[in-house]
Amino acid sequence: MKRPHLPRDHAKGVLHDITWTAGPVVLVIAIIVALVYWLVDPAPPKTITMSAGQPDSSFYVISQEYAKLLARNGITLKVLPSDGSVQNLERLLDPKQHVDLALVQGGIATREEASKLMSLGSVSYVPLVVFYRGKGLTLLSQLEGKRIAIGREGSGTRTLSLKLLEANGIYPGGDTKLLPTDGLQAATQLVSNEADAVFLSGDSATRGLMLRLLRVPGISVMDFNEALAYTRLFPYLDDIELPPGVLDLGRRIPPESVHLISPTVELVARPTLHPALSDLLIEAAQEVHGTAGLLQRAGQFPSPVAHEFPISEDASRYYRSGKSFLYRTLPFWLANIADRALVLLLPVAVLIFPALRLVPALYRWRVRSRIYRYYGALIAVERGAMRVTSEEERRALLVELDYIEESLDTIRLPLAHADALYVLREHVSFVRSRLTEASRRDKSMA
Incomplete structure (x- = not known):
């Protein structure tokens, strides 16, 4: 059937009605969607800041590796030097410090401090290695009254050492002299008999330095026979x-297995870290920390095992199921846009379905309101x-009725609502017939 021709002004009227009826609804929905898009699930920042360590430390080198890997996805990682884990933790807890994440050694934070942050996983061991003059020591309590190098002020090694010594009844200010040295300086003091024991951890416990100490006659490494007990008393160990032979296969150094206790380094972030960045950081950590090492197997780190800081929900989801389909198949920036769009589906659906029912009713009301x-x-x-009492008044009413009828010719209505216009014309004719009939009746009576 051939489509009927619509006059130009009629088509314009329909479009005008649709625009002014649906337009405000669409505009309100668009504004709400935009607000949800930017406020509920904002885009990840292009730049984040990480507190690392001293410029020559492994923490700093690792942070620089993270920066290179994040740059592949257009994210800039600013790396701030620090004194180590203690300052890293302080920066994360201080809202005035613009730091998003940091590497923090276990055993540094209190329970209250740990609850304010979240972990993206453990990334490495930092074993505590105790060297001492003599032989046969297996308990830290046996070091009471001696000179012990426990690390510089503010270092993670010193903080952990103090906790372990206090658990063994050794406190600062007592008979035991606690020296604020670490690394090569502490090792030199031990060799020169200026210290009776040294606590080495992290960067200070390098393979080369441990070999040098074990080759010195009269210096031994402590075998923690109570290592299991320490892990029960200190959950972060x-x-x-x-x-x-792991240090020197040819000379079989050490000659026997040595039990050590070790906290882990955790990649700690503020709870405000964007979920998309959480995935990128864990992916970077897998590349940086996933290889085999002196004390770890390949693929052992990063690990979602909670030690001191609670594992974030986003990190748990990543370790459980990996990257989402969008991030596996699309570039990061495009996957992020698509992922955020999916978040909007439910609220948009909640808005659109009632609106779809409201718009036709508004459109019908707008069209028929002209009638x-x-x-x-x-x-x-x-x-x-x-109430008319004279022929002159009746003629005035007929003139007004003519004006109404002429005005109907200017009404633009969609064809679906044209019946209302014809009904109105019938009513106009009805009123006109009453006036005409009354006029004839009055004339016949006269």
Whole structure:
């Protein structure tokens, strides 16, 4: 069937009605969607800041590796030097410091401090290795009254050492002299008999330095026979083993297995870290820390095992199921846009379905309101006809009725609502017939 031709002005009227009816609804929905898009699930920042360590430390080198890997996805990682884990933790807890994440050694934070942050996983061991003058020591309590180098002020090694010594009844200010040295300086003091024991951890416990100390006659490494007990008393500690010959296979150094206790380094972030960045950081950590090492197997780190800081929900999801389909198949920036769009589906659906029912009703009301407004004038004419007392008044009402009828020719209505216009015309004719009939009746009576 051939489509009927619509006059130009009629088509314009329909478009005008649709625009002014659906337009405000669409605009409100668009504004709400935009607000949800940017406020509920904002885009990840292009730049984040990480507190690392001293410029020559492993923490700093690792942070620089993270920066290179994040740069592949357009994210800039600013690396701030620090004194180590203690300052890193302080920066994360201080809202005035613009730091998003940091590497923090276990055993540094209190329970309250740990609850304010979240972990993206453990990334490495930092075993505590105790060297001492003599042989046969297996308990830290046996160091009471001696000179012990426990690390510089503010270092993670010193903080952990103090906790372990206090658990063994050794406190600062007592008979035991606690020296604020670490690394090569502490090792030199031990060799020169200026210290009776040294606590080495992290960067200070390098393979080369441990070999040098074990080759010195009269210096031994402490075998923690109570390592398992330490892990029960201090949940952030792990019991690890230094295998025979791992430092020097040819000379079989150490000659026997050595039990050590070790906290882990955790990649700690503020709870405000964007979920998309959490995935990128864990992916970077897998590349940086996933290889085999002196004390770890390949793929052992990063690990979602909670030690001191609670594992974030986003990190748990990543370790459980990996990257989402979008991030596996699309570039990071495009996957992020698509992922955020999916978040909006539910609220948008909640808005659109009621709106879809509301728009037709508003459209119908808008179209028919053009008809309804004429009924007020028509009723006024009809009521006037009931009170008319002269032919002149009747003619005035007929003139007003003619004006109403002429005005109907200017109404633009969609064809679906044209029946209302014809009904109105019938009502106009009805009122006109009443006026005409009354006029004839008055003339016949005269």
